Amino acid sequence: MANTREEQGITSSSDNINAVINDAEKGKSSSIFQSPSFETSGEVTWDGPNNPNDPYNWPTARKITISLIISLSQLVCLMTTSVIAPALPQIATDLNLSDSEAQLAFSIFVLGQAFGPFVIAPMSEVFGRKPVWVVCSIFFILWNSVCPVGNLRPLIIGRFLSGAGGSCGVSLAGPIAVDMFRQKDRGKSLALASLFPYLGPALGPIVGGLVSQYVSWPWLFWAMSIFCAAVLVAGLIFVRETCKPVLLRLKATQQLREAGEGHVTATMVKQSSPDDRLSSRILVGLKRPVQLLLTRPIIQILCLINGIGFGMYILVLSFYATVFIDQYHQSATASSLQYIAIALGSTLSTQTGGHLMDIIFARLLARLPENSPLRDSPPPEFRVPLIVVGILILPIGLFWLGWSAQAHIAWIMVDIGATIFVAGNFLGSQAALAYLFDEFSTHTASAGAAIRLLGNLMGFAFPLFAPQLYDGLGYGWGNSLLAFIWVVTVVPIPFVLWCWGEKLRAIGRK
Template sequence: MEAETKNDLGVDEKRLHDDEQNEKAAEAAVLATPTKIAWDGPEDPSNPLNWPSSRKISIGIIISLGQLVCLMTTSIVAPALPQIAKDLGLGASETQMSFSIFVLGQGIGSLFIGPLSEVFGRKPLWVSCTFFFILWNSLCPVGKSKVMLIIGRVLSGAGGSCGVILSGPIMADMYPKKDRGKSLAIASLFPYLGPALGPIVGGLVSQHVSWPWLFWVMSIFSAVIVIAGMLIIRESYKPIILKHKADRLRTQGVMEAADAESSPQSLLSKIGVSLSRPLRLLATRLVVQLLALILGLAFGTYVLVLSFFARVFIDQYDQSATSSSLQYIAIALGCTLSTQTGGRLMDFIYARLHTRQPEGAPALPEFRVPILLIGGLLLPAGLFWLGWSAQGHAHWIMVDIGALIFTAGDFLASQAALAYILDEFPTHAASAGAASRIVSNILGFTFPLFAPQLYDRLGYGWGNSLLALIWIVVALPVSLAIWFWGNKIRRVGKSKKDE
């Protein structure tokens, strides 16, 4: 009997390779017809799964930098909010809204960007939405008008969300399920430096130049990235690649003329169906609802912590605005360490659970849940640590350690939930991701609005403890339910339209 080959993690490498080949073969098995075309076998070089690693990594880095722009833009205005409020005559609530409404814009953008990328392709949506972000972000400070600031922030948030919305689907287009964690680690290589870089850059720019340059610096940075993306990124959505292939063959006379699906009427119909898909998935699929709840609580709590974090060190430790902004490095470290190490750990656990399955049994999305549970335990632990360290005036490094643990748990849980969605919705991953992020962005917008009242009334200790208890009562039971009854949960509300 042939000996089983093992990789350095002790996983059956041959079986994992066979699973990857089966995944490619399943795509290649689509029958060619006058209106449909398949890959030229499992090793077709035009299939993104077969692209060279160098190309995949290059695309992943560009997408990662695009996310970095979005996350930096979310928080870069935080150090300058007092000056912006003074110059524009903003009240306390208006000032807070000018910060968090960018997140609401991301939620609005996700409703359009995700589904439209399944009609027109990933690259056209990413490029056009990035230019849309550059336009409105540049207009935010023009005229120093509160109306223009609010409108610009919400619309730039809508455009800037393209990196966040499309990163997971693009990486899923290029990597098989067994490498899902690695692919998400590549896509998250840079963006989670944003929570640290945003306030630091914001503090330096607003202190040494003027706050309008906060927006223009990010627009210039984004322009460089989108130009690089236009040169490096290739279309990765497989139905669009096959459609382009069919169009070339029809032009060459190899295939029959395009059918009625190419008519403008059909295109409008496809756009309508695609745009309705995220809301339909959120309304009908129980698994999407549960994952949206987890992602929403994680993201809402994260944005809330971002909004008050600098205040802790200014109020409790008498640090300057510049010194307090440096504390965001702890948050960035927690995010980056968790996504990079968590990605490899996720793939290891996924492979081990899969190889324990009977021969021929499919890998299940539930194999992502162990990472979700690990993150789900670290998140409240970090909140308790962070809150009570600040409340008790412990050394500032203790607050930073709590922030690191919290953000590590937050992003481990979010990464696992996203991987679950990508596994469950391989064709409509962007729409399913958009559906799950609707709740995230709504909570990300609303949570920071009550942050001042929360900590003024309860203090940092009990305020963060309340957030931790909400997570323990809501998110942990939901995660356990998905682990034990995921197969039944995934079937609730499922239809052929989801395939």
């Protein structure tokens, strides 16, 4: 009889393990276990709202340090995207590449960024943000270093795979910020996460122009690998795990081991039902971004803002130096300095936009009646006003940029147009990302991967037709065509979100 009771106790404990791990995976929370014998089952959560292990309650200095390191990881990725742009003619000559092959070598990195997050994001929700970030950073370093060794094939393969690995910073920066900052500070957290990355469009071509002119173009790749290695070392020291489901799963496992009175062992923790096995969790995680993209109309709508905007942004990056070389007869080095205007637009918009987002959120929240249930759960539609601002600014910048270059007026006018265009682009996409994170607070990384797919695919495709676009229409009508496409497809979206956002978000929600 004693053996029977012991077996029953072990079975009961094992069932509790499965339940706790499963609930922690889903990010649920409730009271902690009341009894070490587990007679009262429940879900594991933090021991009170002020638990120091909860990333929400970490010291501000720690949050800022982690955000800045992951921000630098994004900078590595965005710099690597554009660093070879000034050196493309030299690379094409040395490797005997055609113009289309050289353009493919530039764009293929963005294609890697499209598919990398579909693995990185769900794996970060299974294994944690930090281990996935570390592995992907090492993966980027290896493949990026291979790019200049050989001919076209290693260059294309290396650029694609390094783009996939390098996308870890872009994929995880937002989710890590959401892990550490509450909804009312969403704008501030996204501004912090984007402090360094958007200097990349300027630093990349500047570094590329200088290195290719005074050293040799293979060092463009090796320099970025060294930079990533330095960021990785800092991350190993200072970055801590932030993913709540992962932290709660570890907490549940530790509690059960400590309170199991000898019945609960490490082996038993691993012996979960088929749905809880690691392979099953990985499979479910890998399918999640695709399922979200296919079944949630709200993600499909937000994809248009992010997708078309990012495609146009990469297109402008690809031809921007050429404008000043062809139209204003500047040197490669001088033309690369013009990318400062793009970095200025992105940095100003993300930093001021982040704080403006929190101000708008607080004011809309204050207007709600005292007894409104929305006070406890503000809707994502509070982000729509800032989306409107960004979406309306972007086409103004495109018109300004295109016709200034077409008319050969002072080069500073082209830079002003580029700054306006980029500011509108990033302001709208940042607010759209905040909308997404408000709706998908549990699986932010997977939702982010889903929304970025279209953007990176367009970022890959748009530069491929840039020469034909501007050769056929010129800079004025070429950019005007892009602006008209934006007005027709994207400008109505904020109205749709404001009026029917709640109904759209409900479709496909389980």
